[in-house]
Amino acid sequence: MPDVTLDDVRHVCRLARLDLSTSEMERVRGELNRIMAHFHELQALDTEGVPTTSHAIPMSNVYREDIPGVSLPVEKVIQNAPDSVEGFFRTSLFVEE
Amino acid sequence: MAADTKETITVQLHELTAWELTQKLQQREISAVEAVEACFDRIAAVEDRVKAYLCLTRDQALQQAREVDARRASGEALPATAGVPIAYKDLLCTDGVPTTCASRILANFVPPYDATVVERCSQAGLPMVGKANMDEFAMGSSTENSAFQITANPWDLERVPGGSSGGSAAAVAAGEAFWALGTDTGGSIRQPASLCNLVGMKPTYGRVSRYGVVAYASSLDQVGPLTRDVRDCALLLGLIAGRDQRDSTSAAVPVPDYTEVLGRDVTGLRAGIVRELLYGEGIESDVREAVEAAIKTLDSLGMACEEVSLPHSEYSLPCYYIIAPAECSSNLARYDGVRYGHRTERETTSVYDMFAKTREEGFGDEVKLRIIKGTYVLSAGYYDAYYRKALQVRTLIKRDFEQAFERFDLLICPTSPSVAFRIGEKADDPLAMKLADICTLPINLAGIPAMSVPCGFSGGLPIGMQLMGKPFDEPTLLQVAYAYEQSCDWHRRRPAL
Numbered sequence: 001m002p003d004v005t006l007d008d009v010r011h012v013c014r015l016a017r018l019d020l021s022t023s024e025m026e027r028v029r030g031e032l033n034r035i036m037a038h039f040h041e042l043q044a045l046d047t048e049g050v051p052t053t054s055h056a057i058p059m060s061n062v063y064r065e066d067i068p069g070v071s072l073p074v075e076k077v078i079q080n081a082p083d084s085v086e087g088f089f090r091t092s093l094f095v096e097e
Numbered sequence: 098m099a100a101d102t103k104e105t106i107t108v109q110l111h112e113l114t115a116w117e118l119t120q121k122l123q124q125r126e127i128s129a130v131e132a133v134e135a136c137f138d139r140i141a142a143v144e145d146r147v148k149a150y151l152c153l154t155r156d157q158a159l160q161q162a163r164e165v166d167a168r169r170a171s172g173e174a175l176p177a178t179a180g181v182p183i184a185y186k187d188l189l190c191t192d193g194v195p196t197t198c199a200s201r202i203l204a205n206f207v208p209p210y211d212a213t214v215v216e217r218c219s220q221a222g223l224p225m226v227g228k229a230n231m232d233e234f235a236m237g238s239s240t241e242n243s244a245f246q247i248t249a250n251p252w253d254l255e256r257v258p259g260g261s262s263g264g265s266a267a268a269v270a271a272g273e274a275f276w277a278l279g280t281d282t283g284g285s286i287r288q289p290a291s292l293c294n295l296v297g298m299k300p301t302y303g304r305v306s307r308y309g310v311v312a313y314a315s316s317l318d319q320v321g322p323l324t325r326d327v328r329d330c331a332l333l334l335g336l337i338a339g340r341d342q343r344d345s346t347s348a349a350v351p352v353p354d355y356t357e358v359l360g361r362d363v364t365g366l367r368a369g370i371v372r373e374l375l376y377g378e379g380i381e382s383d384v385r386e387a388v389e390a391a392i393k394t395l396d397s398l399g400m401a402c403e404e405v406s407l408p409h410s411e412y413s414l415p416c417y418y419i420i421a422p423a424e425c426s427s428n429l430a431r432y433d434g435v436r437y438g439h440r441t442e443r444e445t446t447s448v449y450d451m452f453a454k455t456r457e458e459g460f461g462d463e464v465k466l467r468i469i470k471g472t473y474v475l476s477a478g479y480y481d482a483y484y485r486k487a488l489q490v491r492t493l494i495k496r497d498f499e500q501a502f503e504r505f506d507l508l509i510c511p512t513s514p515s516v517a518f519r520i521g522e523k524a525d526d527p528l529a530m531k532l533a534d535i536c537t538l539p540i541n542l543a544g545i546p547a548m549s550v551p552c553g554f555s556g557g558l559p560i561g562m563q564l565m566g567k568p569f570d571e572p573t574l575l576q577v578a579y580a581y582e583q584s585c586d587w588h589r590r591r592p593a594l
Contacts (some may be wrong), residue, residue, distance in 0.1 A: 015474040019453035039415045052488035056544025057302045062345040076209040080437035093449035
């Protein structure tokens with residue numbers, strides 16, 4: 001695997017919605033390269049034909065009766081919002097005028 | 098004179114196990130209010146040095162205790178442990194009480210509901226003492242990654258209590274709560290239990306509901322008890338275990354009375370001693386010797402102990418550090434500063450800009466690093482090489498355990514490769530810090546239950562032995578742990594604070 005570049009870090013930060021300074025990105029790049037070298041140990045392992053495990057305890061879909069329950073009142077849901085108006089969350093403009 | 102008498106009673110009280118306190122409560126020797134006051138007297142005496150709590154809920158605890166006392170006085174049949182005060186790791190949602198996850202991004206978050214485990218403990222009449230410190234979003238092994246404070250190990254205030262449930266462990270070890278709940282994604286209950294001379298259990302994945310637990314890595318996270326002895330562990334597990342309709346990964350497996358197995362003969366039980374995790378690199382000699390001595394004790398109790406190999410355990414660390422950050426990067430995408438949590442006050446030019454600035458300000462360095470790592474291993478071109486590969490290796494690790502459990506009833510190794518390290522000692526060496534979890538990570542990957550039990554001291558610092566079991570076979574772990582505990586007195590030692 002090639003080394004992680006600053007452009008790679010910039011790209012991943014954008015995907016992760018993290019606004020890091022260039023010096024922070026440099027730090028992250030160093031850390032990523034260090035840890036990725038460690039991850040390469042796994043490549044040596046033959047896993048041809050081995051199934052993946054995403055959950056250790058096998059479970060199939062769980063269903064329940066579709067009975068309407070009681071929801072939290074709007075004022076309780078909205079109480080932690082950094083900004084709200086009349087029971088709605090208010091955020092920055094995201095549709096360009 | 099009166100003050101002296103109260104002082105004597107308080108000193109005795111805060112050192113009791115939860116079940117000893119239960120007996121005194123049931124016999125009306127003391128009241129639940131007195132039990133809560135004993136905790137807060139102790140907190141007043143030691144908390145400025147230990148710093149276990151992020152938030153104390155004295156009024157609420159006293160209110161809950163008064164209700165228990167009134168119900169008991171009226172002759173009502175109460176759950177056995179009603180009135181025993183408890184601490185919660187600060188990622189368990191508590192209705193109306195701040196839940197910060199030790200992160201700036203949730204500094205002002207007040208949940209509108211209780212986590213299922215909190216609800217069950219409240220219904221059982223356990224007064225909540227407060228919310229315990231932790232590594233931010235449970236990412237760490239020392240509680241040094243908290244955005245708010247560093248918690249000290251009650252056995253040596255210059256050392257870490259372990260993590261990420263370090264505040265929960267320190268509170269119980271210091272006598273500031275009778276028991277606590279933590280969460281364990283890669284060792285975060287068992288490692289601090291080991292470093293603080295407590296019993297700590299990560300139950301089988303799905304044994305306990307995760308509803309209302311702030312998510313880190315959803316396929317690995319599990320809630321469990323931190324207690325002063327094995328009986329307390331059995332009692333608290335019994336309170337929180339069981340199917341919850343609000344968590345579809347909680348298993349519909351009946352919950353036994355976990356105290357029933359305590360005292361049962363262990364003769365003939367077969368224990369596999371994990372070669373790689375007892376004799377492998379990085380295990381301190383004092384730790385190895387203490388665990389070997391404990392194994393001899395189990396032998397003398399009639400158990401059949403012999404070595405077993407888990408050949409893929411050496412791959413647990415890279416496997417875990419791909420899977421956990423991958424899941425974390427997905428789970429933590431929800432923190433966008435819109436519905437709850439911190440939002441940037443800087444000027445923003447777009448909604449993307451608001452998200453990115455909010456998250457940059459709100460998350461600490463370790464959390465950012467894990468989000469970036471996780472995003473990287475899931476990104477186009479790397480998914481197969483890293484994430485998919487790690488999920489395949491996870492299968493191999495799990496198969497190792499399945500094969501071992503064909504021959505053995507339980508497996509044994511140290512919990513932590515070392516005793517508590519000094520605050521700051523590993524802070525700048527991320528890989529050294531991660532090695533602290535080398536014995537505990539494989540268990541979360543395999544989803545099986547495991548617990549740490551005190552088994553000795555080195556230079557005045559506690560050592561823990563880890564017992565690992567088959568899925569949903571917590572009873573065998575408790576049975577063996579109890580038998581061992583009855584033959585020693587490590588768990589009775591309390592730190593001199």
